[in-house]
Amino acid sequence: MELRHIKYFLAVAEELNFTRAARRVGIGQPPLSNQIRDLEEEIGAPLFRRLPHGAELTEAGQVFLPEARAIIAKAExxxxxxxxxxxxxxxxxxxxFTGSAAFSPIVPSAVRSFRRAYPEIDLTLQEAYTTLLLERLDAEELDAVFIRPGRADPPGFRTHSLGEEAMVIALPSxxxxxxxxxxxxxxxxxxxxVLFPREAGPSLFDGIIAACRHAGFEPILGQIAPQITSLANLVAVELGVSVVPSAVAQIRVPGVTYVPISGDGPVARLALATRRTERSAVVQNFVARVLADRNNPG
Known part of the structure; x- marks a missing residue:
């Protein structure tokens, strides 16, 4: 039994006339009659009584009619x-997303905009280090990730640059x-x-170290924070100083003061990464939404 048989049956059942039904479905009347006979043979019972000037449903046809309509509706x-x-x-x-990326206005704006545009997408969020995010992306456990990228695309991934932000100094108040x-x-x-582990964000870590060396000194590495968003708490208890993306200065921890860097300082790059072989329309829509919102967060 094919959908075309069901459609032909419905046309005859609603027209109660083979000629009009044939015109409705766009085939000749003899082929339509043959298709209905094939359907009746497959079911094992007549669905219509042929009349001199039309047709009427048999008892089997009357029972079959609502089911046929349901089948077509389900198919549509x-x-x-x-x-x-x-x-x-x-x-x-x-x-x-990385912990620091969450503070960029681009990220919440893009997620909010996407949810409004595609409310029926099942969207989930995970926070992790850049390195771990890329591992999960490669393992197809994640579909797109906001990361702090290096200068070049990681092998196997495509990154969409979302700009740079200055970094600031975090000092005990x-x-x-x-x-x-x-x-x-x-x-x-x-x-x-006070820094985060290099594996948490290699490009960000290396950028801070390189900027210090460019400024003429080798930084004294003290306490390691479990993640970048924990840095402020360690600075607050006077375990050292730190350098963080300016967006992280939104974390208002008592006992911490943020000071801009004068002269050359490191920058924090933000990017959205996807698999280079990604073909999902959902992911493509999200990338388009992020890029559209890149210059207009809100």
Missing amino acids: HAKALALRAARGELGRLRLG GHPLADAAALPLSALSAEPF
Whole structure:
């Protein structure tokens, strides 16, 4: 039994006339009659009584009619869902983000905008280090990730640049330099640095170290924070100073003062990464939404 048989049956059942039904479905009347006979043979019972000037449903046809309508409705529904999925309107999106990326206005704006545009997408979020996010992306456990990238795309991934932000110095509020309007990195040459593990964000870590060396000193590495968002708490208890993306300064921890860097300082790059072989319409829609919102967060 094929869908065309069901459609032919419905046309005859609703027209109660083979000629009009044939015209409605766009085939000749003899082929339509043959198709109905094939359907009746497959079912094992007549569905119509042929009359001199039309047709009427048999008892079997009357029972079959609502089921046939339900089959066609279900098929149309399935077709509509498939088309919506092909357009990326249905499905799932598993997003990852670094702790510092969450403070960039681009990230919440893009996620909020996407959810409004595609409310039926099952969207989940995971926070992790850049290195771990890329591992999960490669393992197809995540679909797109907001990361702090290096200068080049990691192998196997495509990154979409979302811009750069300046980094700032985080000082204990009681530090002698905390009242400065701005400081060169060289002012921190004798200070222990509170940093996150390099594996948490290699490009960000390396950028801070390189900036310090460019400023003429080798940074003193002190306490290691479990993640970048924990740095402020360690600075607050005077375990050292730190350098963080300016967006992280939104973390208002008592006892921490943020001071701009004067002169050359490191920058924090933000990017959205996807698999280079990604073909999902949902992911493509999200990338388009992020890039559209990149210059207009809100």
